[in-house]
Amino acid sequence: xxxxxxxxxxxxxxxxxxxxxxxxxxxNEAPDYSAAYVVLKTDAADVPDGHxxxxxxxxxxxxxxxxxxAIGERAVGRTVEEITGDLGGFSRHLLGDSQLRxxxxxxxxxxxxxxxxxxxxxxxxxxxxxxxxxxxxxDMTPQQIVDLVDWRYLKDALTPEDALAMLAEKAAGRAExxxxxxxxxxxxxxxxxxxxxxxxxxxARLCQEAVDAGWDSVKLKVGADLQxxxxxxxxxxxxxxxxxxxxxxxxxxxxVDEAVAWAKALxxxxxxxxxxxxxxxxxxGHAAIARRIGPTxxxxxxxxxxxxxxxxxxxxxxxxxxxIDACRLGGVNEAVAALLLAAAHGVPVCPHAGGxxxxxxxxxxxxxxxxxxxxxxxxxxxEYVDHLHEHFHDPVRVRGSRYLVPEAPGxxxxxxxxxxxxxxxxxxxxxxxxxxxxx
Amino acid sequence: xxxxxxxxxxxxxxxxxxxxxxxxxxxNEAPDYSAAYVVLKTDAADVPDGHxxxxxxxxxxxxxxxxxxAIGERAVGRTVEEITGDLGGFSRHLLGDSQLRxxxxxxxxxxxxxxxxxxxxxxxxxxxxxxxxxxxxxDMTPQQIVDLVDWRYLKDALTPEDALAMLAEKAAGRAExxxxxxxxxxxxxxxxxxxxxxxxxxxARLCQEAVDAGWDSVKLKVGADLQxxxxxxxxxxxxxxxxxxxxxxxxxxxxVDEAVAWAKALxxxxxxxxxxxxxxxxxxGHAAIARRIGPTxxxxxxxxxxxxxxxxxxxxxxxxxxxIDACRLGGVNEAVAALLLAAAHGVPVCPHAGGxxxxxxxxxxxxxxxxxxxxxxxxxxxEYVDHLHEHFHDPVRVRGSRYLVPEAPGxxxxxxxxxxxxxxxxxxxxxxxxxxxxx
Numbered sequence: 096x097x098x099x100x101x102x103x104x105x106x107x108x109x110x111x112x113x114x115x116x117x118x119x120x121x122x123n124e125a126p127d128y129s130a131a132y133v134v135l136k137t138d139a140a141d142v143p144d145g146h147x148x149x150x151x152x153x154x155x156x157x158x159x160x161x162x163x164x165a166i167g168e169r170a171v172g173r174t175v176e177e178i179t180g181d182l183g184g185f186s187r188h189l190l191g192d193s194q195l196r197x198x199x200x201x202x203x204x205x206x207x208x209x210x211x212x213x214x215x216x217x218x219x220x221x222x223x224x225x226x227x228x229x230x231x232x233x234d235m236t237p238q239q240i241v242d243l244v245d246w247r248y249l250k251d252a253l254t255p256e257d258a259l260a261m262l263a264e265k266a267a268g269r270a271e272x273x274x275x276x277x278x279x280x281x282x283x284x285x286x287x288x289x290x291x292x293x294x295x296x297x298x299a300r301l302c303q304e305a306v307d308a309g310w311d312s313v314k315l316k317v318g319a320d321l322q323x324x325x326x327x328x329x330x331x332x333x334x335x336x337x338x339x340x341x342x343x344x345x346x347x348x349x350x351v352d353e354a355v356a357w358a359k360a361l362x363x364x365x366x367x368x369x370x371x372x373x374x375x376x377x378x379x380g381h382a383a384i385a386r387r388i389g390p391t392x393x394x395x396x397x398x399x400x401x402x403x404x405x406x407x408x409x410x411x412x413x414x415x416x417x418x419i420d421a422c423r424l425g426g427v428n429e430a431v432a433a434l435l436l437a438a439a440h441g442v443p444v445c446p447h448a449g450g451x452x453x454x455x456x457x458x459x460x461x462x463x464x465x466x467x468x469x470x471x472x473x474x475x476x477x478e479y480v481d482h483l484h485e486h487f488h489d490p491v492r493v494r495g496s497r498y499l500v501p502e503a504p505g506x507x508x509x510x511x512x513x514x515x516x517x518x519x520x521x522x523x524x525x526x527x528x529x530x531x532x533x534x
Numbered sequence: 535x536x537x538x539x540x541x542x543x544x545x546x547x548x549x550x551x552x553x554x555x556x557x558x559x560x561x562n563e564a565p566d567y568s569a570a571y572v573v574l575k576t577d578a579a580d581v582p583d584g585h586x587x588x589x590x591x592x593x594x595x596x597x598x599x600x601x602x603x604a605i606g607e608r609a610v611g612r613t614v615e616e617i618t619g620d621l622g623g624f625s626r627h628l629l630g631d632s633q634l635r636x637x638x639x640x641x642x643x644x645x646x647x648x649x650x651x652x653x654x655x656x657x658x659x660x661x662x663x664x665x666x667x668x669x670x671x672x673d674m675t676p677q678q679i680v681d682l683v684d685w686r687y688l689k690d691a692l693t694p695e696d697a698l699a700m701l702a703e704k705a706a707g708r709a710e711x712x713x714x715x716x717x718x719x720x721x722x723x724x725x726x727x728x729x730x731x732x733x734x735x736x737x738a739r740l741c742q743e744a745v746d747a748g749w750d751s752v753k754l755k756v757g758a759d760l761q762x763x764x765x766x767x768x769x770x771x772x773x774x775x776x777x778x779x780x781x782x783x784x785x786x787x788x789x790v791d792e793a794v795a796w797a798k799a800l801x802x803x804x805x806x807x808x809x810x811x812x813x814x815x816x817x818x819g820h821a822a823i824a825r826r827i828g829p830t831x832x833x834x835x836x837x838x839x840x841x842x843x844x845x846x847x848x849x850x851x852x853x854x855x856x857x858i859d860a861c862r863l864g865g866v867n868e869a870v871a872a873l874l875l876a877a878a879h880g881v882p883v884c885p886h887a888g889g890x891x892x893x894x895x896x897x898x899x900x901x902x903x904x905x906x907x908x909x910x911x912x913x914x915x916x917e918y919v920d921h922l923h924e925h926f927h928d929p930v931r932v933r934g935s936r937y938l939v940p941e942a943p944g945x946x947x948x949x950x951x952x953x954x955x956x957x958x959x960x961x962x963x964x965x966x967x968x969x970x971x972x973x
Contacts, residue, residue, distance in 0.1 A: 153633035194593035203642010248813040251790035351690035374687040376842045403815045
């Protein structure tokens, strides 16, 4: 019997995080962290389903769900073998509906929905292989990795042949690096201390708790008021001391010249990177900022919607830190494209995480990057936010500022059914008033 | 009594254009031209509503409708005066929902929905003023025009002060130019001859008909097969002769180096512009192509999703023709931003049209550009496709390759109710089988 995809389940899951201003920043004053959740269902007894999602911050999650359903229906009827045996081809199939493509292309709600479906397909493929996604990737040959990527728009920056040579050069050291990361984990940093909605006392307390918990790198949200930010950076730097890294994140609120002025005013606090200083679409703007604020690095990518954007940020020397997002890029395949481009340009990838389950996903991508692509952990840290992990079957494990390697087969994407039921919008008890206790 | 917006009606309208391959190109093999249609309803007796829409090509139009409803609800309860008296502020209000913004920002389904709502608000404002939209705009002071624009991300390319000075310099000649365009109309070109799905005989016949009808400029779709394109360009150039302009459009199908090779292979046919050679997100790619294919100009913009993209295309000298789209940009306000940026960089704006009602909308923008912004018609042509105009209350009027100036108050956006009823998806008779005659 050939197993097939027989159904796609989509669920609008929302967490009422705005009730406590967790996750607040200068652009997003009151987010309700949400997932457009997808289950690809098969008729196989051994691997019955794959789970995936994309992340949004509340209103509009229904649009992402709706998009995921439209894209997911393109999987129904396909054999599991067709999908897991050629994930590059499946990715191109999902992205190739010319009518749906018009709403992007390769951006916005449709691309978010595509990410959810493709993430579920990778979860399915990894479960079928009995491996976590990072291991499924790290066991692929260089040619198999290259074949995951749609090269149509990327060849002027990196040819498939050059990518193949780069991967082949790293192949010999894979086993050694896998052993190393299994033993030592992967470096992380924390954003939990620095949300903009917190007052100074809470900021100071959380910075101290971060130091006490062993964190070496701390990120603050900035961008609403410069005088406030000077005061908050001073508080943070005083507490974390001169040797830990301090990063700032303006969440796109500034124009190019304003961002430069902001960075210069905060330079005395020794800022490692300045994240999302301006519009995420502004490659040339980021390049102009980068030229003017060194040695602080420009970081962006959580809102860079596709590999063409990362290609340009790298070509223009616009970023010193490349922040891929596992749910905004069109799933694992496009994330792999970004990893290859970044490695070819010598720029470290420090994935965006937090939200709902982003930590769970991006750890797979960074571990794969270390083992098979860049081969380095230097200047690389995965974002960590201590929110909502308890809702996952296979939550991230962080010890002493490092992610431990996930071992369970799949993409660590599966949310507990009780959570899905309780947080389903708008009819789950968390939202309908049946249970007003915030999660 | 203060009039208010009391309701927003949204309608999913689709035309089964794929049944005849009208509108086929190398990327979009079978589009069903569609509109996510919005009616902002007021409680005022004199101006009961404003009509607007965004354009898609079929599947996914429901997503644009859904987004337009989510955005449109932000208008309900506002006074008409608040909206029409400060269209810049209203635009920022629509774009400013931080949760919905996450799905873009400023791109994809949510931005398309915003365009539909804002276009309806402009229709309402123009009807209230008793003027067509072009005249409402052309009667504004330079300061009022500058205030329509969100300058947050644009000031590094053009400051509001410089935009004001540019507009002030053109103010003296407005009356003369208005009289000229009323008398002579605005230049246009035709795409109707060159859809990729047509065979050579139909292409030749339609090119001859275009010449006979007085067109000076003809555009062909290319990008699927180079040998086919060489043959088709030869057919077209032979029929239109050496003095008419020939343009080509690859609809994003090529990589950067491929696009250059394509342009060089077709150079013998004296191509005025090469449209959408590659990914619409690839500013640096378009710049590289532009440097290598002169004197053919690079044209793009129908998929450029916001003013930040146009800013960069202009800063990078990536385009010689700026093709704004009235429904992909976030409504009239963002189109005005693009017009100002293009004029400041000396690049002619030749709007994308065709689809459903795009000709009806963009004529207003180009006429305003001529009267008050660029002050020139040189190297400027509005796309014209002879499709679906019969469904509009105030359809474009084209005579001898020129658009005649629209005179009715509003944005020419209103579709006939009988059309809305017949083409409503999926339950209108055109789609439900009650009327299988293609429109």
